[in-house]
Amino acid sequence: MxxxxxxxxxxxxxxxxxxxxxxxxxxxxxxxxxxxxxAAILSAAAFILGGLNILQVTWPKIxxxxxxxxxxxxxxxxxxxxxxxxxxxxxxxxPPRAPTVARTAGGAGPGATVIVTVPDDVTYTVGTVVGxxxxxxxxxxVEPGPVAIKLSKRLAGYRPLTTTVDVAAGDTVTVGxxxxxxxxRDGRVFTWIYDHVFGPxxxxxxxxxxxxxxxxxxxxxxxxxxxxxxxxxxxxxMLIGRAPFGGAISSVFPDLAQWLLDxxxxxxxxxxxxxAAIGAIATGLRVIVGxxxxxxxxx
Amino acid sequence: xxxxxVVAxVVAxVxxxxxxxxxxxxxxxxVVVPIDELSPLGPPPAQPAPPAPPAPAPAAAPILAGVxxxxxxxxxxxxxxxxxxxxxxxxxxxAEVATVIVRRRHGTPxxxxxxxxxxxxxxxxxxxxxxxxxxxxxLAAGVTIGPWTVAAVLVGGETSFTDQVAPGHDYExxxxxxxxxxxxxxxxxxxxxxxxxxxxxxxxxTGRLGxxxxxxxxxxxxxxxxxxARTAKDLYIRSLPGVEAIExxxxxxxxxxxxxxxxxxxxxxxxxxxxASLLVLGHVxxxxxxxxxxxTVANYYPLTMVVAEEVVRQGYANAGRPDxxxxxxxxxxxxxxFAFAAGVSGIILRDRPxxxxxxxxxxxxSLLLAETGFVTGAVQIAGTAELTxxxxxxxxxxxxxIGEELYAASAYLTKEPTLLAxxxxxxxxxxxxxxxxxxxxxxxxxxxxxxxxxxxx
Numbered sequence: 001m002x003x004x005x006x007x008x009x010x011x012x013x014x015x016x017x018x019x020x021x022x023x024x025x026x027x028x029x030x031x032x033x034x035x036x037x038x039a040a041i042l043s044a045a046a047f048i049l050g051g052l053n054i055l056q057v058t059w060p061k062i063x064x065x066x067x068x069x070x071x072x073x074x075x076x077x078x079x080x081x082x083x084x085x086x087x088x089x090x091x092x093x094x095p096p097r098a099p100t101v102a103r104t105a106g107g108a109g110p111g112a113t114v115i116v117t118v119p120d121d122v123t124y125t126v127g128t129v130v131g132x133x134x135x136x137x138x139x140x141x142v143e144p145g146p147v148a149i150k151l152s153k154r155l156a157g158y159r160p161l162t163t164t165v166d167v168a169a170g171d172t173v174t175v176g177x178x179x180x181x182x183x184x185r186d187g188r189v190f191t192w193i194y195d196h197v198f199g200p201x202x203x204x205x206x207x208x209x210x211x212x213x214x215x216x217x218x219x220x221x222x223x224x225x226x227x228x229x230x231x232x233x234x235x236x237x238m239l240i241g242r243a244p245f246g247g248a249i250s251s252v253f254p255d256l257a258q259w260l261l262d263x264x265x266x267x268x269x270x271x272x273x274x275x276a277a278i279g280a281i282a283t284g285l286r287v288i289v290g291x292x293x294x295x296x297x298x299x
Numbered sequence: 300x301x302x303x304x305v306v307a308x309v310v311a312x313v314x315x316x317x318x319x320x321x322x323x324x325x326x327x328x329x330v331v332v333p334i335d336e337l338s339p340l341g342p343p344p345a346q347p348a349p350p351a352p353p354a355p356a357p358a359a360a361p362i363l364a365g366v367x368x369x370x371x372x373x374x375x376x377x378x379x380x381x382x383x384x385x386x387x388x389x390x391x392x393x394a395e396v397a398t399v400i401v402r403r404r405h406g407t408p409x410x411x412x413x414x415x416x417x418x419x420x421x422x423x424x425x426x427x428x429x430x431x432x433x434x435x436x437x438l439a440a441g442v443t444i445g446p447w448t449v450a451a452v453l454v455g456g457e458t459s460f461t462d463q464v465a466p467g468h469d470y471e472x473x474x475x476x477x478x479x480x481x482x483x484x485x486x487x488x489x490x491x492x493x494x495x496x497x498x499x500x501x502x503x504x505t506g507r508l509g510x511x512x513x514x515x516x517x518x519x520x521x522x523x524x525x526x527x528a529r530t531a532k533d534l535y536i537r538s539l540p541g542v543e544a545i546e547x548x549x550x551x552x553x554x555x556x557x558x559x560x561x562x563x564x565x566x567x568x569x570x571x572x573x574x575a576s577l578l579v580l581g582h583v584x585x586x587x588x589x590x591x592x593x594x595t596v597a598n599y600y601p602l603t604m605v606v607a608e609e610v611v612r613q614g615y616a617n618a619g620r621p622d623x624x625x626x627x628x629x630x631x632x633x634x635x636x637f638a639f640a641a642g643v644s645g646i647i648l649r650d651r652p653x654x655x656x657x658x659x660x661x662x663x664x665s666l667l668l669a670e671t672g673f674v675t676g677a678v679q680i681a682g683t684a685e686l687t688x689x690x691x692x693x694x695x696x697x698x699x700x701i702g703e704e705l706y707a708a709s710a711y712l713t714k715e716p717t718l719l720a721x722x723x724x725x726x727x728x729x730x731x732x733x734x735x736x737x738x739x740x741x742x743x744x745x746x747x748x749x750x751x752x753x754x755x756x
Contacts, residue, residue, distance in 0.1 A: 018514070022507050025500040026379040026466045043567070043602050050601030050631035057627050068649060198635075205637035209663060212670040220694040269686055272702040274732060276684035279703030280571045281517050282725040286710070287574065289518075291525070291717050294581045294709060 007290050014288035054079065082193065088184035090159075098163040099151050099177035105168065112167040114140045115174045118151055122178060125150040137174075144169045153179045157188025234260055364389040365488035366398060366474050371496040376507075379466040379500025384450070385459040386474050386491070397454045399438070399477045399484075401427070401447040402462065402470045405495070416487035417444075417475050436483045447473070454479075469495035509754040513728075520727050524720035534719045537726075541680055541698035542708045545579075545656065548678040549586045552653035558593035559583065560652040562643060562668065564659020564683070565599045565636065568606055571706075572684055576659035577603075577610050578709035579682075583656060584614025588623055595650065596629045597643050604631040640664035644671040657681040657696070658705060661688045669695035682708065 013035070020032050058072040116124045118133035126140045127147050132154075147167055152160035158179040165173055181188045223229040240246035241257025286292040366386040374383050384400055399417060415424050423432045429445025442449045450462045450472070464470055471494030478486040528534050552559045561583055563576045580596065587594040596611060598604035608629040615624040632642040644667060647655065655672040657665070658681070665681075665688040672679045673695050681692035682700025692699045700708055703725065710718035739750040 022504050022511050023502065024376050024378045024504045025502060027500075029378050039569070043600070046601035046605055048601075049605055053601070053604060053627075053629075053631045057630060060627075068645075071645070198638075201641075202635070202637045205641050205667070206663070209666060212666045216666060216670055216691065216694040272684075272686060272689070275729065276702035276706070278517070278725050278728055278732070279706030280575075280684070281514060282521065282721050282728075283575055283578075283706040283709075284571060285514070285518055285521060286718065286721045287578075289521075291521070291721060292578060292709065294578055294713060 003293065007293065011288055011290055014284070018284070018288065051079070082190070085183060085187060085189040085193065086185060088182075088187070090180065090183050090187070095159065095180035096161060096177060097159070099149060099161040099175050101149075101163060101165055102174040103165070103167075104172040104174070106170060110144075110169050112142050112144050112147075112169060112171040112173070114142050114147065114149070114165075114167070115172065116140065116151075117174070117176045119178060121153055121155070123152050123154055124175070125152070126175070142167060144171075147173075149175055151175070151177055151179055155188065157182050157186065157191045234264075363396065363476050363478060363486060363488040364392075365476055366491055369472070369474050369491045369493045371470075371472050371493050373496070373499035374461065376501045376504045377499060379498050380463055382462045382464055382470060382472075382496055382498050383459065384462055384472055384474065388456070388458055388476070392456070392476065393478075395480070396476050396478050397452050398457070398474060399452050399487075400450040400460055400462070400472060400474050401444065402450045402464070402472045402494075403446045403448065404468050404470060414473055414475075414490040414492050417473075417477060417490055418484045418487040421485075438477075438482070438484055452477075464498055466498055466500060469497050471495050506756050509756075512754070516731065517724060517728050520724035521721055524723045524727070525717050528716035528720040528723075531716075534716055534723060536711065536719050536722055539700070539704050539707060539711050541682065541700045541704060542711045544678070544680055544698045545583060545712070546586055548654040548656070548680060549583065549590055549592060551678055552587075553590040553592045555653040557653040558595050558650055559587055559654045559656065560643075560646060560650070560672075560677075561594060561596045562655070562657045562659070563596065563598050563603055563607055564657075564661055565639065565664070566660035567600045568602050570660055572660040573603060575706045575709065576682075577606060579656075579658055579712065580607060581610045581614045581617075582709065582712040584611040585618045588615040588618035588620045591620075591623065593625075594628060595646065595652065597632050597639075597646060598630060599632065599639050600634055601631045604629055636662065636664055637667075640667040643668055647671045647675055647677070651675050651677075653677055655679045657683075657692070658700070658708070659683065661685055661692075663688075666691040666695060672696075 016031075016035075020028055054075070058076055062069050062072045062076070114126045115137045116126060116133065117135075117137045118124055120133050120135050122133040124131060124133055124138070126149050127142050129140050129142075131138065133151075144167055146164050148162070148164050150160055150162045152158070159182050161177050161179050165175075167173055184190065217235070220228070221232045221235055223232045237253065237260060238257050240249070241253040241255075241260075246253035246257070283292070366388055368385075368387040370383075370385045372383050372385075373379075374381050386398070388398065401417070415426060417424055417427055418435065419425075422428065422435065423444055427444050427447055432444055433442055438449065438452060440449055440451050451460045453460060462470075462472075471492065473490045473492045475490035476488040477484045524534075549559055561580055563580065564570075564573050566573050568574070568577075584594055594611065596604075596607050598607055608626055611629055612621070612624050612626070615621050630646075632639050646652075647668070648671065652675075655668075655677045657668060657679070661668075661681075661683050662685065665683070665685075669679060669681060669692055679696035680698045680700075681696040682705035683689065683692065684702045684705055686702075689699065689701055693701075707722050707725070710721050735750070742748050742750050
């Protein structure tokens with residue numbers, strides 16, 4: 001029973017997933033969407049387990065002051081900070097959504113004026129006029145009628161203030177305000193940490209790849225066997241053929257490099273792809289039909 | 300030529316044709332309508348011909364001639380949510396003329412083949428508009444005009460469109476040419492109507508039967524070899540050195556008193572490479588449990604971690620040592636690629652595992668992991684079907700399972716005849732595929748027939 005139920009479930013859903021590819025009917029697609037939603041819910045719930053796992057693994061190491069326990073503190077601290085700033089705290093309060101607007105009627109002239117007073121890190125949009133704030137009042141002439149006004153920070157993570165003011169001829173409208181900070185995934189702090197801490201750290205790891213490629217290539221290109229010698233020869237031809245000076249020496253090098261890519265490399269690549277595809281089909285089938293049961297354990 | 304000039308020219312040209320169109324209503328499809336002269340439902344009234352333009356080009360006459368030969372059909376192998384609309388435009392339609400396709404549900408059989416123009420007198424024609432029509436400038440796909448919905452506004456000269464509709468309903472379509480002035484319709488041709496048409500859901504995707512044949516053939520071969528394996532005494536399987544090295548590597552870890560590190564790749568549980576990796580993990584866990592060696596499993600996704608933990612638990616149970624299982628050694632690292640690489644590299648450098656096994660789907664971090672493992676002197680066994688990462692693994696690891704070998708590893712480790720039969724079936728199918736390729740190449744090169752194109756349309 002312990003094995004049978006998971007086996008039957010695996011067979012049913014596996015067979016359905018296989019059949020779905022050949023059944024274009026919308027009813028099938030609807031059921032598939034439903035199953036995918038379940039999978040997404042499961043996947044999201046698993047992230048909670050993942051967080052608990054991190055806590056379960058790192059906290060005892062911190063408590064026992066094991067080697068490099070300081071890194072664990074950074075890990076948990078970083079996770080706690082990102083969790084804290086990733087929550088949409090701004091929804092708890094009622095931050096402004098529109099700028100402050102004061103209207104003075106009765107001026108002369110056919111037009112109207114909008115006076116914007118915003119800090120220098122705020123960009124104002126009055127009708128079709130866009131400009132940076134200076135901290136001082138800025139007068140903008142507008143036509144009578146509805147005028148769309150928007151105040152936004154040039155940095156990400158703030159909520160723009162928007163409103164539409166119906167101005168009459170001779171009106172003077174004074175506009176002010178500062179876009180409030182947002183929290184959560186699109187919030188200022190989250191975005192700042194992502195851009196200024198995670199992004200550079202990620203790029204650093206990626207850039208290390210260049211050095212690892214160099215050291216790995218150095219090892220691989222030592223001609224200690226016939227296969228390694230072939231690899232070395234192909235690599236040299238590719239290096240010369242792809243570098244500008246290769247073509248300057250002789251057009252044979254670029255042509256030879258291209259031939260290596262198009263013929264031997266492509267042939268081998270396709271062979272691996274086809275083998276992998278056949279292996280994937282065979283693996284899928286043996287799991288679906290229940291031949292492969294090692295993941296279910298013994299009775 | 301500016302758009303306004305074009306509008307003026309078209310209105311003038313259209314006006315010249317109204318008289319003829321009124322005299323012969325329904326003759327031909329060139330009922331052209333200036334916005335000021337349209338009648339909502341009936342044929343346009345006869346008007347005195349305006350003065351001819353200075354130099355009317357003969358080809359400019361059918362600018363708002365409307366479309367012809369409108370067809371609405373359900374696409375082949377469809378899921379029942381689409382209808383293909385196609386039509387023919389006049390040869391010399393101005394660039395400012397767009398084709399507007401509108402539809403409504405429950406078209407009436409026998410509906411008139413042609414409606415009055417969509418736009419009349421600077422507004423939507425009453426037969427389309429309904430009580431609260433949107434402004435003309437709102438013309439865009441998805442906008443509702445009375446009972447009609449704009450399916451598409453084709454501005455690039457397209458003559459076909461695949462419309463997405465709700466299944467199980469009849470739809471009536473109207474297609475018309477509309478002259479746009481800065482996106483605002485100012486004149487329209489007569490509207491060609493067609494319908495009702497109902498989308499049709501195919502039961503089987505006939506274009507994919509070739510792939511189904513492959514699966515069926517492999518399944519048949521598996522069944523045949525499984526039956527044969529039950530009677531045959533021994534089933535020869537080519538050796539897989541990378542798989543055979545797993546037991547030796549675990550033994551080495553035991554001798555050195557250092558753990559085994561297992562990385563399940565960077566894809567989620569539904570990826571077949573991850574599944575293959577988890578199948579092998581069960582065997583590795585059984586081996587480490589038998590040898591009483593620590594096993595650390597690093598996972599990219601939490602769901603993979605949950606399954607991996609269960610697989611390891613089962614492996615320890617299979618070895619008769621469920622008490623030795625330590626769930627905290629199945630780690631969720633992170634779901635960010637290079638943060639994962641940094642985390643696993645940290646484990647490699649701190650714990651110094653004697654064996655690193657990387658099986659599953661890997662990307663750019665593969666060399667970071669393998670080179671770090673190389674620095675620590677660990678025995679490294681890798682396997683992936685990702686072509687771009689194979690050279691990195693081959694360079695930096697002691698053994699590499701290439702493509703299909705990753706999928707074969709689990710069956711190879713069990714040595715069970717039924718599972719080995721699966722490998723035999725895959726090998727047999729490769730022979731079939733090779734024969735197919737050779738025959739197809741010869742046939743196509745000789746110009747006799749395109750076998751590949753027929754099987755995989």
